[in-house]
Every structure is written in C-alpha cells, then in structure tokens.
Amino acid sequence: MRRSADDRLFRISTGIFAAMVLALVAGIGFELWRQSSLSIAKFGFRFWTGRVWNPVSGEFGALPFIWGTLYSSLLALFLSTPIALGIAIYISELSPRLLRQPLSYLTELLAAIPSVVYGLWGVFVLTPIVRKLEMAVPEALRRTPFFSGPPLGVGMGMAAIILSIMVVPFTSSVAREILKNVPIAQREAAYALGATRWEAIKVAIGYGKTGIIGAVMLGLGRALGETMAVTMVIGNNPQVSTSLFAPQYTMAAVIANEFTEAADDLYLHALIEIGLLLFIITIFVNIISRFFLWSTKKRLVRA
Amino acid sequence: MITTIDMERFNSALAPSAVMLENMNAKISVRDFDFSYGSAKVLHGIVLDIPDRQVTALIGPSGCGKSTFIRSINRMNDIIPNARAKGTISIDGRDIYSADTDVVSLRRRVGMVFQKSNPFPKSIYDNIAYGPRIGGMRNKRELNELVEKSLIRAALWDEVKDRLHESAFALSGGQQQRLCIARALAVDPEVLLMDEPASALDPIATTKIEELIWDLKVNYTIVIVTHNMQQAARVSDRTAFFMLGRLIEYADTKTIFMNPKEKMTEDYVTGRFG
C-alpha cells in the first residue's frame, strides 16, 4: 500500500517537472504574443507586407526581414546540402575505417564554434576575400539582378556563405545516422545486380530519402534562427533585393540590433512580433523535419 | 556437433577425381580455393566443378563455409573489408579472380538471390527494371517486355500483372522472394546463386520456390545453399557437402543421400549431427 502511494507521488512530482517543459514552450509562445499586442493591434496583417521600417515615424513593416531570413536560409541550404550529403556519404560509405572517428569529430567541431566567433572571423577574414571575389565577377553577370550593386563584401552573399558553413555539420550528422541505418541487404541487392559503388550508394540514399529530407529541414531550421554571425556580415540594411551583393537584414538580426534601442513600446512590440513570427516559422519547420525523421525511423526499424 | 574428427580421413576426403566432372561441361570450375576473413581462414583448398544447367546444392552444418563459398562465385565478398581469396574460380574457362576481371559485368552474368528477400522500396515494376536500367536500357517498350518476361519466368506474373506499380512491400514474403528472383533474372544471367532462398518462408511458399527452381534449371546454372536436406534431395542434381570450410564429398544427389562414400557425409545426412 505504501508502495503505490509513493509511486503515485513519484509519478506526479516528476511529472510536474516534465510538465514544466510543456509550460515553457507554451509560455514562450504566449509571452511573445502578449508582448507584441500593441503592434499586432496597430498593423494587423499589413505588418507582414509592409516594406518600410521607420522607428522614428512609427511605421513598421517586416517584409524586408522576412525576405532576408528566407532568402539567406534558402541560399544557405542550396550551398550546404550537397556538401553535407557528400560528407555524410563519404564518412559512412567511402572513408577508410580509421578515418571515420576523426572526420566525424572534425565536422562536429564546426558545430561547436560559437556564432559570435564565426561572425568575428567572417567580418575580418572572410569578408575581404569575398569582396575580392565579388569585384572579380565579370561584367556580364554584374548586369543580372543577382550580382547588381557595389561589391562591398558584406551582404546577402556573405551571410549565405557563413550560414551554410554553420549548417553543414547539422545536416551531415543526421544524414550520416540515416545512411548508417539503411540495411546492408539493400546495398547487397544492388551489387548483386551489377551496380557500381556509386549506384549502390544511390540505392541507400533512395531508401533513406525521407530521413535525408528531414535532415535538410533540420539544417533549414538552424539557419532560420541564426543571429550573431549573420548580423555581423549581412550589412543590416532593411531592403528587399535579390542581389547577393546587397546588404540586407534578417528577423533575428534586427531583433538583436535594435531591441535595446527601442525607445517606445510600439517599437519594442514590433520587434517582438517579428520574434513571434520567427518562433512560429521555426517550430513549423522543426515539426515537419521531425515528422520526416520519425517516419524514416519507423521504416528503418521495421526492416 | 561431432566431438572427434578423424583428421586423416578428413584430409583424404579431398580426392580430386571425385569432384571433377568427366563428360559434362563444367560451367564453373573451382581450383584450390582458399578464403579468409582477416586472419581466420574459412575455406580450405576447395576443388569443385559445377555443371551447366543443373542444380547443385551446397549442404553442411552452420558455419561450414557454404555461404562464404557461394558468395565467392559472384565476388560479393569483395564488399567485406579484410576478406581475401586465393586460388581460382573459373566461369566458362575464365578466372573471375584474375586482375582484369570486371566485377560489375561478372555480377550481371552471375545473379544472386538472398536468404531474406530484399526488394527496393520501389514499385514491383521499378524493382525488376532496376538492373536493366542501370545497364542502359531506356526504351519503355523494351523494359515493359523484359519486366513481363522476368515475372513470367519467376512464376509471379499472374499474381501481380494488374498491380505492377504498387510498392514491392505490399507483397507477401513468398511473393517478395519470387520478385527478387525475377529481378535477378531481368539482367539475363547465366548462373543463379541462391543462398537459402526459402528458409524464411512458409511451406507453401517454399514449395513454389522449389518448383520454380526445377523449371529454371532448363535455362540457368543454379547453385543453391540450403540447410534443409530434404530440400536438397528434392531439388538438386548434384550435392556438395561442406564441413569446417572443407569440401568433404561431392557427387550426384542420389549418391550423397542414399550411398555416401564418407562417414561424415553419412552422419550428416542421417541427422546424426548438425
């Protein structure tokens, strides 16, 4: 009898702490909502389509930041995914046994470097190099919208490069797990039909397809929320532009830069509303990626 | 597991004349074949001739090396690190372990079906078309014909002809295995290696596979590993008995089961061990 009462107490008390985790997630959402109420009330849907961000006149439109975040993240995904997959394939399928541990450790090291250090290095080391590269872009390409404007070094291109470096280790380590769990029977079937090594690898990738998509989306989620490194190299100019040379602004960056400068409540609420959107978008991406990863895990475990 | 082995009789069991074929054409010729995983030697001096268009069964207790041996015929063991082969295995007179062998082409000539069926997560059609496609076949009509022919040969066509584009995983275990056979047949091999193809299947499905093997041998040289002696007796023309990595006896199936020359063979087939 004493045992079951103690059990109940145990379950409930640990359960309270577990519930706190739920409360945190809900609390964050709620708090963001509450603290952005002024801005939501004033601008409504116009907030998301407005291009003008003018704290002085009290005109707040978040489109440039949404654009900056999405564009930089998608560019980063575009750059990082092939590299991350290449690394995952190399480490799990091609590399000599002895190299596996050190290589995977080195890629994890990339993930451990703090964002502000990436930013510092990005500003002082990489930007001059990228600026030289930008200046070397041929005239013909300069006329396209992707390379228009003065080559400053800082800008969307730099942000995409830094973001992709930061995203690679995440995507590659998850992809590696997926590939590791593809049953060897699949590759054997391919080899027995006369497949080359690359063709057998393609079979393995096809088997783990959903999981790899999940891995890529995980990287996307990471890129969307990245703050410090981006704000140090993107130029922090709220304009909407497709040019890689143009300095732009992301949601996370504007919050980081202007939060402590916000003189009035409306300004603060506008910034927090951007935070709310960032929260919603990253949760959404996260959920989708977890779904992909979960359904792959089910199939791999069943096999 | 037998506890005492008469080493002298063991070593003398490898009388070459018993394993070479005189008047039949040997499709596959094995001479002095050794195989090791790292420092562990698992096959010792195998000498064997496998006749064309017949079913040869490999039997023996678990761990005797029969699976390793059959996987050596299409060099599937190459995938395993630290695996080393010595000696020769010749198909139609050409040693497949020579330095200039193209393993990719070898595996199209020598197909394999595995113990547990392993269809790709694709449709039935795409599974069978996989081999021809990587071989360069693009023409829709040719592929359709080839898929149909392979499924007919594997005695699966009637059951799946209306659902070729459904997932292969929707099939039953026995059907999946026949699908894998069809997939192997689609690249037009000359030899078909089967590593315990029915061991994961129920008796009815097993019977279907055995009937299929009997039909297939008209066109293909078949080598089958089985731990089920009744199956070997039912299905094969010749049987090879392996033990501890050595070939103990090799003769036509009737002799092995009714009138084996070696005591160890007799002990095994009468169920005294293994």
Added chain:
Amino acid sequence: MSNARIRKIISAIAESLCGLAVLIALVPLVLILFYVVKHGFTSLNWAFFTQMPKPVGEVGGGMANAIVGTLILIAIAALFAVPFGCLCGIHLSEYPASKFSSIVRFAADVLNGVPSIVVGIFAYGLVVLPVRRFSAMAGGFALGVLMIPVVVRTTEELLRLVPPGLREGALALGATRSRAVFSVIVPAALPGILTGILVATARVAGETAPLLFTSFNNRYWTTNIAQPMASLTVQVYTYANSPYEDWIRQAWAGAFLLVIIILVLSIIARVSVRRLERMNRP
C-alpha cells in the same frame, strides 16, 4: 566505351566529389581555428584575465569581469536546468509509453529548435520587464531554458540504458520506486548524465543573442546577479563591432578563450561518452 566502363567512371567521379566535400568543409574549420589562434593567442596576456575594460579609446585592459560573468551565467543556467531537466528526463524514462510522455518529448524537441534570440525575448518578458532591469538572473534563465532540452534528452536516454535487472533487483528488495530510481538507477547512469550536462553547457557557453537584452553588459566588476553582467560572448561582439583596433585585438583574444573553453568541454564530453560505451559493452 562500354556501358560498364562509363558507369565505373561516373562512380569514381562521384566518389571523389564526396571526398572533395569533406575537404571543402574542413577548409573553413582550419581557417577559423588558424585565425583565432593567430590573432587571439598573441593577444592573450595577464592583463586580459585580470583587468577590467578600459574606457572607450584607451588601449589596454582586459575582460576579467566578462570571464567571471560567463562563469556566473553558466552556473545560474545549470542550477536552473539541471534539476528541471533531470527530473523531467527521469519521468520520461520511467514512464516511456504514456501519452503525456510523448507530448513532453515532442515539446522538448520543439524547445530545442527555438532560436536562442527568441528565448532571450521570453526571458526579457519574464525576468527583465517586471523589475525594469537587466540582470544576470535573466541571462542565466535564458541560457537555462536553452540547456533544458539537451539535459532532458541525454538523461532519458542514459537512464533507459541502465539494465532493467537493476531496477527489478532494487524493487525486489522492497525499495519504493523513488528509492530505486534515486539510489540505484540514477547513480548507475550518473557519468552519462554528467556528460549530457557538459554537452549542454558547451552549447550555451557560446551563446550571445539571448544575453543581449537579458544580462546585457557591464563595464564594471560585479558578482551581483540582480545586476546586468558582462559576458565573454557579448563582450567579444561589442568589441568586434567597434572601430578601435585594440578592442578588436581583445575581441580575438576573447574568441580564442571561448573556443578553448568549448573545445575542452566537448573533448571531455566525447572522451567520457567513449568510456561509457566501452563500459556498457558486455
């Protein structure tokens, strides 16, 4: 050229591209470490560790307050996250199949993906706004929230690894559930749990964004957690954005220190994970 030959060439090219990908990824790693060491190591001096930042424009000074500040913030974060995270992890491992547990697990994963700056806003609203003051407590709280998902997940996983025979043995001896868990199972998993805490700490030691408007920054020395507090990361950021060469030099030094701290933490974590794996092998 035969079909087989073409395919083999394609295979070789594809494989080398994968190897190339590894090299491409290693280049920035090497470059970052190189420059951080090059600019940072040479800027490290005794003053860096012992002195306070000098007024704007003056050369010299150090980051003593920021270093201590970071340690204090991490301590606050751990004080908050470790009990919460561990108890939550314990619940999830003891009742793995319940609906509640699945929801909590999902929430922990979601929390893991929330951008750190958003967590900072949350901490701002909860801890800064009510008292209208930046404080180390707010910063520590934000970092703690970031640590919780990692601690929860590693605690749960490690507790699940403990052989079930241990729990059955303890219960058979008449121990209550809480007794069995806390006196037998948790100690058995303790090294792993500590490793998880180390990993979580390494993650938040490098965070900057959530501190920008919670613990803010402080030019002076303080250990009062109700006051704004300097931190290594924020200081590096501030100095990096400044036009003063000496400050930028110090920023590199700070970055170097940060990287060393995180490297040490992650090496310790990795080594103990390997030791644990070896111990758990039957």
